[in-house]
Every structure is written in C-alpha cells, then in structure tokens.
Amino acid sequence: DGGITQSPKYLFRKEGQNVTLSCEQNLNHDAMYWYRQDPGQGLRLIYYSQIVNDFQKGDIAEGYSVSREKKESFPLTVTSAQKNPTAFYLCASSIGPGSAGEKLFFGSGTQLSVL
C-alpha cells in the first residue's frame, strides 16, 4: 500500500526535551515537507526538501531541525528551543516541487503536546 506514514500518532514532550517525529514515504517522491497546524492558523511551512541531503527552511523553522539522509525518510526534531511546540504536525511529499504545481500527499499527522 503506497503512502506516507507518520509516527507516532500522539507524542508528549517534557520541558527541555528534544523529540523526533517520523515520516516515511514509499511513493518514490523526491520532495518532502513538514507543516505545522494550529487551530485557526492553517498550515505553516517548517522545512522542505527537494532531494536527498538538501533541505530548506520554511517560514517557522526556528526550534526545529530535519535531516534527509534517505529519499523515503524526512524526520523532524522538535528541540527544546521551540517554546510552544504543542500542535498538529503534518508531513507531505510530492513527485516534484509543489510550487511548480505538483500535488502534495499528506500523512495522517502527529499531535504533539507538552507535559
């Protein structure tokens, strides 16, 4: 079954802790993205990657880090520097750049909460 898998579905973070959200795709897509969703705020771009070993900051990258060591994987680390991490995190992928008109396929998301 092709698609994007995000795990875990729910995640809790303690103060001062780094946590990593997993995103795996078997669609053979080159581009991958991380968005953050807060109620009433829409989707805000955190990081995106067009190819392996390359990624770009989005509008709200501060307090987050990513890696793209494999084409199918794009994990997101929420660091302790992110002071307001509680949100719904969505990973997406596309064949080519979304800005060029390629449609995005989204995972089912991870809800991160702070204890």
Place this chain on the structure above:
Amino acid sequence: GQQVMQIPQYQHVQEGEDFTTYCNSSTTLSNIQWYKQRPGGHPVFLIQLVKSGEVKKQKRLTFQFGEAKKNSSLHITATQTTDVGTYFCAGPNSGYALNFGKGTSLLVTP
C-alpha cells in the same frame, strides 16, 4: 514569502444551501491548488488551476482562477453533510514549496 489570504474563516450553512470560499494573493500566482481536510483527518488534494480565468468543475464543486491570477474561489452547490471540513487554497512560495491559506471551515447542518 508569498502569502495567500482566505475568507471567510468559518461558514455554517443548512444542507442544500450554497457555499463559497475566496482566496486572494497580493502577487500573481503561477498556479493555485485546493485541498480539503475532514475533521480529524489530513488535507487531501482537490484540484489545481493554472490558466488565467480557468474554471473547473467536480460534480457540485466549481473552482475558478481569476483573470489576473491573483484570486481564486471554490463554490459548492447544494451542500451536503459530506462536504463538512476545512477547505484550503495553496500557492507557490518563493522556493519550491506551497504556502497555505488559513482555510475556511464549513459546517453543514441537516
């Protein structure tokens, strides 16, 4: 980066009424995409518009791209309870990703 503004933020209609959401950009867009997110779900691609003045239909949904390619709209005729969800428009950012509007949440009561 490029921003897209979407109105209204919320819309509550009776089943059978029509619904429209509008998306506006301060700059010309090369293309615009629309997504739907059901409650508790994730966004799902609906359509892409590329040409100036383009109109596309999907059953009861009609999508328009403005002549100046700075605005777009989604119109649903005779809403049904299955139309409930949040509708997002998305336009290219300065890189190769998409910037999403804040969305319009549609509630349909029977």
